[in-house]
Amino acid sequence: MQALVAKVMDERLVDLLALWRAAGSFDEPHVYFAQHADHLLVIDIDSDGNRYTHYGRAFVRHFGADLAGCVIDRLPADILPADRRGMLDFDYAYARRVKRPLWRSYTALFDNGAHEETWQRLVLPAGGDRLVVGAYPVVVRHHDDPGAELLRMVLDRVPVVLNDEDCIDDLALSLRAFCDHQIHLAELEWRATRDSLTGIANRAHFHHLAGMELDHARRMGRPFSVLALDLDHFKRINDRWGHAAGDSALRAFVAACRRALREGDILGRIGGEEFAIALPGTAGESARLIAERLRQQVEQVILSIDGGETGTMTVSIGVASWADHADASVTPDDIAVILNRADCALYRAKDGGRNRVETAPEG
Template sequence: MFAQATLETVLSALPAGYLLLDLSRQVVFVSERFSIACHGSPLPTVGSPLPATLLPQAVQQRLDQPDNKGLTLPAHGLLLEWLVTPLRDGWLISVREDRHAFRTLVDNSPDIITRYDLELRCRFINNTLSNFSPTPAAEHIGRTLEERRLPAQLKDAIRHNAQQVIASGKPQRFISELSLPQRLYVFESRLLPEFDDAGQLQSLLSIDRDISEQHATRLWEADENRLLEMIANDRPLQEVMGWTCQMIENQLSGAMCSIMLLDEAGERLYLAAAPSLASEYKEAIDGLRIGEGIGSCGTAAQRGEMVIVSDIASDPLWQDYRELAAAHRLHACWSLPILAQDGKVLGTFGLYHDRPCAPDSQALDIVRRTSHLMAIAIQQEQRATALYRLATQDGLTGLANRRHFLDLASQRFKEARYLGKPFSLLMMDIDHFKRVNDGHGHEGGDVVLQAFAQCVKSTLRASDLVCRMGGEEFAAILPDTPASEALVVAKRLRNAIAALPIAHQDHPIPITVSIGVASLSPACRELSELIRHADQALYQAKAKGRNRVCVAESL
């Protein structure tokens, strides 16, 4: 009896679970730790027969053919190590978790698995840590959060959530970040309480899963959706392109984004957005002529295909711009042409880096998708601009049309009256224009109208507004211009038109202009009054022989 009691005491103190059977296979003793084999079922009762389903079949067979070799069997998600030891008056069956197999599984897990004591001292950490830290896992063992030299933000997140687990006894889930020189890692962390047999909290188990790619994908999708909303809501193109550069730079660490638009002639690229490039560099490349060997963007626009320069210092495409790039520490540049639906080049989408590098598949996918969205935004802007031109401009001369002119002139007129500023109006008519059409055809007439319009625009100020009222009749408003100055401007314009060299099919077409001038006075209350008086002055100039300027009488 003493020997039996001593054996049971010893077995109960050991880490494995034990079951003693007599020769009739009745239960003589069972330790509490044997419950790992029962998976929630009650332990067998001492003095009762061995339950038929308690032991795995392979272990049952060992009772018939006993040996001293261990068995490792899966059970309920665990790997259990069994040993059947034959005794003189029965069997001793032991079971424990296969610690070696557990350690193998843990060390091959893609997650970082850490065990902390209640003072947050690291008691165990698997080798997965080496994927994210140059410090060996063994050097973390036995150290506190401070001693492990973790980033402050990460330490605070672990400490805060550990306090929540200790206080509540419930698991916590949180997102943490680890910023390393090469990239930013994002982890989904789970902090689990571990209890002893008495139900007392004894440690915390942390499982940190790298979700950097999923996190980046979610951010990218959110940014991309915002970009689509901006395009759909007709936000200004400049705003859309600025947001796009910011979006890409957030997504691709270290990248400096640029968007350049090709001019209507298809010859030069003009910078539209590049928030992270130096001002001096932006000035140097603005208006870059496209062509083979003109950097990444000039070449991409010329070829109509992507150009990847991973090392500017050695790539021949940058031969003429190598010093410029080096002065601003630019060492790689990938450029993708922005293409319209018909394949026409609209501009370029460029990514600069401060180190030699080539894009991976993820970066290429992001750049291509963004380039496609930029093409949509640019074409939408071009269509809107074209519609605006149709609604506001004369198709032949490019000047404001009558309706648009009257709208703007009315606003300027009201502002001048309200502020008490001078304001003048010119009404112009090309002399003997019917003779031009009769002698040179309508094509010759169109040439004259276009030349006349260009001459007027170049002679007047940028703040002045010129329009084609219809046929050969034109008008211009001169803000902040009193009558005396308006007369000088009109005479200068008449002389410029008379000296204008116009030819059609090698035949010169001399023209002159008659101009009527009217200026705002206190008595004038409507733009229509000013136009009527300018018209009267114009008729007076024509009646006096044309090719002259007449000023309306005081209003």
């Protein structure tokens, strides 16, 4: 079995594994593993989650950002997609628990989807709440040895745990259990983060996603806006036609919003008939135009009521933008501050006659 591992594992990871076994301590992993530093991640687990304390230059080149100091769980989706985040979370948690090397290969799109590459990754426990991860791009080789070819295929689907003799000790999960585990995690995440009626982000998840986008806007020097929305006289729909009609109206409203919004915009239900939208990369007049387009889209919705009746609805919207790129003190928690400014503009829209858009003053 050791011979099979040697045939399939990239020789650079073979060297990294040998260095790891010979190490007495891991106080400065990027120094001890200096020859692998460009392809090395050092991850420390603190109260915020898994944090990169060393981020190799090879990853900076491939992913377009230096993530040293960043918490993995708070990275925007355009940097770390949800499926890859789940894979990393699983690998890191499993390696910490079994305290043994975890080895896998994975294929992904790089350079904004320009080309596909296969990488091999080795996750190594480094004492306490620290992990050392080495990863290298590899050329996929099909082996004449059936055992080596089978191992290569397994690595593409499930992580492999190595024992003290560099032999395969176990699979991190059986293939069926691994798939079931991923499905179960996805279901739990959906239930915890989504509004059960409309399927969009709930209040807590909206604040989380919008907060990450705000932090990303600050770091990248990009504008950012938030819309606060409230359906006008929504109680009349419930009182006249019942709560089932009200639920249908809320779902129709969300469908109208999706038609008016862009792919990267974030829609959340804050409570009752109150909603919020984050607009990354947008500020000022552009944000107001999106809000106006959305208002018109909602105004055109025709509600079909049981018994043959029809109804309509309108929405009032408040717009608030953040564009002070020089303010490095802004944090993801400040999404509540911007949303409060949007709420104030929303109240002005309500007081001004409803079914209108109002913009908050700058600052």
